[in-house]
Amino acid sequence: MGKIAVKVDDLTVAYNYKPVLWDIDLEIPEGVLMAIVGPNGAGKSTLIKSILGILKPIAGSVSIYGKSYEKQRSLVAYVPQKGSVDWDFPTTALDVVMMGTYGSLGWIKRPKQKEKKAALEALEKVGMLAFKHRQISQLSGGQQQRIFLARALVQNASIYFMDEPFQGVDATTEIAIINILKELRKAGKTVIVVHHDLQTVPEYFDWVTFLNVKKIATGPVKDIFNDDNLTKTYGINYKVSIQE
Amino acid sequence: MDLQEYFSLVFTDYTLRTITLGTAILGAVCGMLGSFAVLRKQSLLGDAISHAALPGIAIAFLITGAKDSNVLLIGALVSGLIGTFWIRGIISRTHLKSDTALGLILSIFFGFGMLLLTFIQKQPNANQAGLDKYLFGQAATLVESDVWLMAIVTGACLIVLLLFWKEFKILLFDADYTKTLGFNTKFIDILITVFIVLAIVLGLQTVGVVLMSAMLLAPAAAARQWTNSLGVMVFLAALFGAFAGVFGTAVSASQNNLSTGPVIVIVAGVFVLFSFIFSPSRGLLFKQIRFIKNRRDLQLHKTLAFMYHIAETHDDITHPHAVKILNNFQGFTRGTLQKLVTKNYVILIGNQWSLTQEGFKTAANLYNQQTSNNE
Numbered sequence: 102m103g104k105i106a107v108k109v110d111d112l113t114v115a116y117n118y119k120p121v122l123w124d125i126d127l128e129i130p131e132g133v134l135m136a137i138v139g140p141n142g143a144g145k146s147t148l149i150k151s152i153l154g155i156l157k158p159i160a161g162s163v164s165i166y167g168k169s170y171e172k173q174r175s176l177v178a179y180v181p182q183k184g185s186v187d188w189d190f191p192t193t194a195l196d197v198v199m200m201g202t203y204g205s206l207g208w209i210k211r212p213k214q215k216e217k218k219a220a221l222e223a224l225e226k227v228g229m230l231a232f233k234h235r236q237i238s239q240l241s242g243g244q245q246q247r248i249f250l251a252r253a254l255v256q257n258a259s260i261y262f263m264d265e266p267f268q269g270v271d272a273t274t275e276i277a278i279i280n281i282l283k284e285l286r287k288a289g290k291t292v293i294v295v296h297h298d299l300q301t302v303p304e305y306f307d308w309v310t311f312l313n314v315k316k317i318a319t320g321p322v323k324d325i326f327n328d329d330n331l332t333k334t335y336g337i338n339y340k341v342s343i344q345e
Numbered sequence: 346m347d348l349q350e351y352f353s354l355v356f357t358d359y360t361l362r363t364i365t366l367g368t369a370i371l372g373a374v375c376g377m378l379g380s381f382a383v384l385r386k387q388s389l390l391g392d393a394i395s396h397a398a399l400p401g402i403a404i405a406f407l408i409t410g411a412k413d414s415n416v417l418l419i420g421a422l423v424s425g426l427i428g429t430f431w432i433r434g435i436i437s438r439t440h441l442k443s444d445t446a447l448g449l450i451l452s453i454f455f456g457f458g459m460l461l462l463t464f465i466q467k468q469p470n471a472n473q474a475g476l477d478k479y480l481f482g483q484a485a486t487l488v489e490s491d492v493w494l495m496a497i498v499t500g501a502c503l504i505v506l507l508l509f510w511k512e513f514k515i516l517l518f519d520a521d522y523t524k525t526l527g528f529n530t531k532f533i534d535i536l537i538t539v540f541i542v543l544a545i546v547l548g549l550q551t552v553g554v555v556l557m558s559a560m561l562l563a564p565a566a567a568a569r570q571w572t573n574s575l576g577v578m579v580f581l582a583a584l585f586g587a588f589a590g591v592f593g594t595a596v597s598a599s600q601n602n603l604s605t606g607p608v609i610v611i612v613a614g615v616f617v618l619f620s621f622i623f624s625p626s627r628g629l630l631f632k633q634i635r636f637i638k639n640r641r642d643l644q645l646h647k648t649l650a651f652m653y654h655i656a657e658t659h660d661d662i663t664h665p666h667a668v669k670i671l672n673n674f675q676g677f678t679r680g681t682l683q684k685l686v687t688k689n690y691v692i693l694i695g696n697q698w699s700l701t702q703e704g705f706k707t708a709a710n711l712y713n714q715q716t717s718n719n720e
Contacts, residue, residue, distance in 0.1 A: 153525045171527075179525045186519045190384065191573045200515050204526030209508055236573040252522075 104166065106131040106260050106291040107152065112161035114144070114151050121147045123315050125161070129293060131259075133308035134286040136296040136322075140335050143313040145295040146182065149262045153179055165260065175205065178258035180249050182265050188238050194248050195233040198223055201255030223251040228277060243274030250278060260291045267298065279305050302326055348599045360485075361598060367487040367495060368590030368609060371548050374499040376564035376586025377506065378541045380579045383565040384517050385537075389444065390432070392558035393451040395545045397428025399458025399554050402479050403465060412475065414491060414550055421479075421546045428454050429542055455554070482553030482606030484594060495547050502540050506579070513537065514575055552606035563613035564589060570624035589613035641681075646711050648674065648681045649690060653708035656700045665697035 109127040113120055122144040129135060137145045150156045152163050154170050165173035178201070201223070202216040212220075224230045227247040232240060240248065246266055253261055261282075267275050282292050282305075296302065302309060302322060309326050311317035311334040318330045355361050382391055398421035405420025406412065428450045435446035462476060478486060506513070515523045516533045524530050541561070548557050568581035593609030622630050651674045656662045671677045682698065685691040690704030700708070 150521070155521045155524050174525070174527045177525070179522060181519065181522055185521065187384075187386075190518050191569065191575045191578050192514070192518065193573070197518070200518070200522070203511055203515055203523075203528075206511070208512065208528070211511060238573075 104131045105129065106166060107293070108164045108167075109148075109152065110162050110164075112148075112151060112158050112163065114147055114156060114158045120159075120314065122151065122158075125312075125316050127310065127316060127319060129291060129308070129310075129319075131291050132286060132289050134282055134292045134294070134306050135308035135310060136294050136302050136306040137310045137312055138296055138299060138302065138334065139312040139317075143334075145312055146264050148312060149179075149264055149293070149295060153177065153262060175256075176259040178253035178256035178261050180253045180261070180263040180266055183242065183246050183249060183268065185264075188240075188245060190237065192237060193233065194229060194235050194237055194240065194244075195220055195224065197237060197248050198251045198255055201252040204256060219255050219257075220251070223254040224248075226254055227251045227281065243270040246270050246274060246278065250281065254281075258290070261285060261293065263292070263294045265295050265297060267296070299331070348595055351595045351599045355595075361594075363489055363492055364484050364487050364598075364605070365591055365594045367492045368484055368551060368594045368605065369587040370492065370495045370499050370590075371544075371551055372560065372564065372586030372588070372590030372609070372613075373583040374495070374502055374544045374586075375548060375560040376568070376582035376584070377502065377579050378537075378544050379561035379563075379565035379586070380568065380575075380582045381513065381517060381537050382541055382561055383569065384575075387443075388562050389447045389451075389558070390429070390538075391541065391545055391561035393432060393447040393454075394425045394429055394542050395549065395554050395557035396451045396458070397454035398422070398425040398546055398549060399479065400424050400454055400461055401427075401458075402476065402549070403458055403461035406465060406476060407461070414486075415494070417479075418494075418546050418549070421549055422542065424454065425542045425546055426539070429538055458554075478553070479549050480553050480555060481604060482549065482551050482556065484551045484597070484605035484609075487551060491550065498543055498547055502544070505536065505540065509533065509536065510576075517575075552609060556606050556610045559610040559613060560586065560589075563610070563617050567613070567616040567620040570620035570627045573626075585613065585616050589616060644678070645681050645684055648677050649685060649704065649708045650711055651677070652685075652691065652698070652700055653705065653711075656705060662705045663692075663699045663701065665694065665699040668693075668696050668698055671698075 105128050107127070107129040109125050112122055112125040112127075114122040121142075125148065137148065139145050147156060151158050152170070154163075163170055165176060170177070195217075198220040199212050199216060202212050202219060206212060206216065221230065221233065224233055227250050229244060229247050229251060232244060237245065237248065246269075250263075250266065253263070263282075266278055270278070282294070285292050286307075294306070296306070303326060306322055308320070309322045310319040311325075311330050313334050313336075317334045318325045351361065355365050379391070382388055401420035401422065401424025402417045403420075404424070405417045408420075409416050432443075432446045432450050435441055435449065436443050441449075465476060475486075512523075512528060512533050515526075516528070516530055516537075520530055523533075545557050545561065548560055552560050564582040564586035565578070567585050568578045571581055572578050589609050589612045593612045594605055596612065597603040597605040597608040620628070622628055625631050648671070651671070652666075655666060655670065656664065668682070671682065682691065682693065685704065686693050688704075689701055690707055691698050692701055
C-alpha cells in the first residue's frame with residue numbers, strides 16, 4: 102500500500118458524559134474502498150463527522166495526507182445521510198448538485214456556466230440527467246441518494262466520505278452506486294463508506310474497519326472480515342455464513 | 346372614507362402615504378426574511394423574538410424617560426437579540442428542545458416586559474402614556490423618519506441577501522455539508538438571525554409584539570404553496586407581505602378606527618388560506634380533484650381490463666355478454682359502464698355488453714400506458 106490518505110490519532114468524542122468514540126487510532130491507505138461497520142450507536146457517523154470537522158472531538162487529531170483537514174478541505178467530499186435534510190426544500194436536482202461547486206467558488210461568487218456543466222456531467226454519471234429540473238421532493242429515495250452522490254462527485258475530491266449511501270435504496274440503485282464507487286477507486290480515489298449490510302461487505306469493499314465505540318480492527322477484507330471480529334464488534338456470537 | 350377614496354388619497358395625503366409605504370415595506374422585508382425562518386423550521390423564533398423585545402422597550406424608556414421611537418427600538422433590538430442568543434444557548438447547552446426554549450424565553454421576557462410596563466404606568470410621568478402601543482401596534486403613529494429607517498434596513502437586507510444568496514441557500518438546505526465545504530456556518534446563521542430580529546423590531550410599532558410573528562410567517566407560508574424555487578418563494582413572500590400591508594392599511598383606513606396591525610395580519614391570513622386551497626400543485630382543492638380523477642380513471646381502467654379478460658377467451662372479441670357478469674367484479678359501477686360506452690370502448694345493447702375493436706386495443710395496452718404515464 103502506498104500513502105496514508107486519512108490518519109486519525111487518539112480520537113475521543115462525547116456528546117454528554119459517555120464517550121461515543123473512545124481513543125480511535127486509524128490509518129486509511131490511499132486508494133481503498135473501505136466499509137465502516139458496527140452496530141447502531143457504535144459511532145460510525147460520528148467518526149466521519151469528526152474527521153470532517155462537523156463535530157468537535159474532546160481529544161485527538163485528524164490529518165488528511167499529513168495536513169490538517171482545514172488545509173486539505175478541497176481534497177475531501179462528503180455524502181451525508183439522506184435523512185439529514187428536508188427534501189421538501191424548494192429547489193431542483195440540478196441546484197442541489199451545483200452545491201458541490203460552492204466550496205471551490207468560496208464566498209459570494211455565484212456558480213457560472215462552468216459549474217453548471219460540471220453539475221450536469223455529474224448528474225449524467227449517476228444516471229439522473231433526465232431529472233435535472235425535477236423538484237427534489239418528487240424524487241424517489243434512490244434518486245435522492247444519487248443526487249447526493251452527484252453533488253459529491255462534482256467536488257472532484259480525492260477522498261470521499263459517505264454516510265450509509267445504500268440506506269433505503271432499491272437493488273438497481275444500489276448496484277448503480279457501488280459501480281460508481283468502484284470506478285472512483287479505479288481512478289485512485291479513496292472511498293470510505295458507513296455500511297450496514299454485512300452480507301455485501303466482501304463483494305463491495307476491499308478494506309474494512311470494525312467499530313464499536315472503540316476500534317475493533319481495520320485492514321483488508323480478505324484478512325480480517327471474519328466471525329471473530331464480527332463477534333467482537335456486535336457482541337453476539339456471529340455465525341452468519343458470509344460467502345465470497 | 347371608503348376604499349375608493351382611500352386609493353385616491355393615498356398618493357396625496359401625507360399621513361396615508363406614510364402609513365401605506367411603511368406597512369408595505371415592512372410587509373416586504375418580513376416576507377423575505379420569513380421565508381428563511383419557515384424553511385429553517387424556526388417559525389416560532391419570530392414570535393419569541395418579538396415578545397422578548399418588550400422589556401427592552403420598557404427599559405429604554407425608563408433610562409431615557411423619552412418616547413423617541415428610535416431609542417425605544419434600540420432597546421427592543423438589544424433585548425430581542427439577548428432573547429435570541431439565550432434561546433440558542435438553551436438549545437445547545439441543555440437537553441431541552443427548541444420548542445421548550447422558545448416558549449420559555451417568550452413567556453419570561455414578555456412577563457418581565459408587562460411587569461415593567463405596569464410599573465411605568467404607575468409613575469407620575471405624563472410622558473408614559475402610549476407605550477402600550479407596542480403591544481398591538483399602532484400604524485397611525487408612523488412618521489416619515491420611521492419609514493426611512495425601514496427602507497434603509499430593507500435595502501441593507503436586500504444587498505446582504507443578494508451577496509450571500511448561495512450561502513443562505515446551502516445553509517438552509519444542508520448545514521453539515523456547508524460546514525465541510527469550509528463556510529463559516531455560524532456567521533451565515535447569525536447574519537440571517539440578526540436580520541430577522543431587525544425586521545421584527547422594526548415592525549413592533551406598526552403591528553405590535555403579539556402579532557408580529559404572523560407578519561413573518563404568513564406571507565412565507567402562502568408563497569411556499571405557489572413555487573418550488575427558493576428565489577421565487579422569497580420574491581412572492583415579499584410581494585404578499587407588501588400587498589397585505591397595503592390592503593390592510595386600506596381596509597383599516599376606510600373602516601373607521603379598525604386597528605391596522607390586526608387587519609394586516611388578517612389580510613395576510615386570507616392569502617395563506619387562499620394559497621392552501623387554490624395553489625395548483627400543492628393546494629388542497631386541486632390535490633383533491635386530482636385524487637378523485639385518478640381514482641375514477643383507475644376504476645374505469647380496471648373495469649375495462651376485467652371485460653378484456655372475458656372477451657379474450659372468445660374468438661370474436663365483440664361477442665356480447667350479460668351485464669350481470671360484471672356484478673362479480675368489485676370495481677364495477679353502472680356509471681363506469683356508461684362512461685366506457687361514451688368513450689366507444691363498449692357497446693351496450695339491452696342487458697348485453699360487448700367490447701369494440703377500439704376498446705379491445707385500448708385494454709390490451711392499458712398496463713403499458715399506466716406505467717409509462719407514471720414515469
